Amino acid sequence: MRLTTKGRYAVTAMLDLALHPEQGPVSLSDISQRQGISLSYLEQLFSKLRRDALVKSVRGPGGGYQLGRPIDDIYVAQIMDAVNEVIDATGCKNKADCKNGVTCLTHYLWCDLSDQIHGFLSKISLGDLMRQNDAHNKVNKVTEPKVDDQLFMLQTNEMAG
Amino acid sequence: MRLTTKGRYAVTAMLDLALHPEQGPVSLSDISQRQGISLSYLEQLFSKLRRDALVKSVRGPGGGYQLGRPIDDIYVAQIMDAVNEVIDATGCKNKADCKNGVTCLTHYLWCDLSDQIHGFLSKISLGDLMRQNDAHNKVNKVTEPKVDDQLFMLQTNEMAG
């Protein structure tokens, strides 16, 4: 899991789609103008988003892109994973001499953390983000992410597995 | 907030320090060997970590680095922030013609998400990570880090939802 500017562009573009629900498909040139992202770069990103079925494309005049699923079935982690290459976080996966030394303990701890972040972003949908903004405008307080619960949940999940 | 390989190196190095509590300072060359990070790159990272008082340095023979605070007072977000430059996530912060249109709504939603991630990582300390690993080992009796399981878990996470 990586949180890069590339992923930010992707999430931004997906949010742009989510904010234009049923006026037909949204063209990349529209997104390009509104969000200030180059058209060709958007094409690269949407190629990957489409590969993961996060968006559907409609060709021809009046065509463009639409979300591939309802906003509550699209999670931030999925968007990030679609556009970012998965990396080997340990750097020692294939080493024969990797025998639970200090090195691998740190790697393991890092993987733990990485899983926590991934699990966290796997629970935030586009719909969550948009509703949170609504709530924020009304009450100025948010109920969505339960951070402490997340921490404990991960522990129990791993123990079970 | 960015979650990059650079930040991963920093967290890894800090974990390495945390795992060597009171045998005196830990030299960067030790960390370099154990974690497979080049010495000079570690120097760059620790320059920033020191600037933020996350580590203390001891010069001379037998010198090295120690954590600047107890493990429960050092949070992952602080480490990330120390080594990563803060970026302007909106790209329109200073524009006078930015009047809360669709563009800025997406930017605002992104900032919201970014705050959530930051808040999440601001609650995970080095101590949390280490204790969680202890609990995991006790329950599963795992003595060797199971990298393949980690990867598998990540994949199923990606597929889920």
Place this chain on the structure above:
DNA sequence: AGAATACCCGACTAAAATAATCAAGTAAAT
């Protein structure tokens, strides 16, 4: 049918960040 729109795709280039290297210091311990 033909023109216009907009997705699709691969290769290429430019810019930026990451990672590593080199060189020349300073502080402290033996």
Place this chain on the structure above:
DNA sequence: ATTTACTTGATTATTTTAGTCGGGTATTCT
């Protein structure tokens, strides 16, 4: 005094990001 190891700055190489280019294909509209 010598060695160790931090400290700093400059430089370079590599990778990633971002953008560009030039072609395509599917679709709609006239």
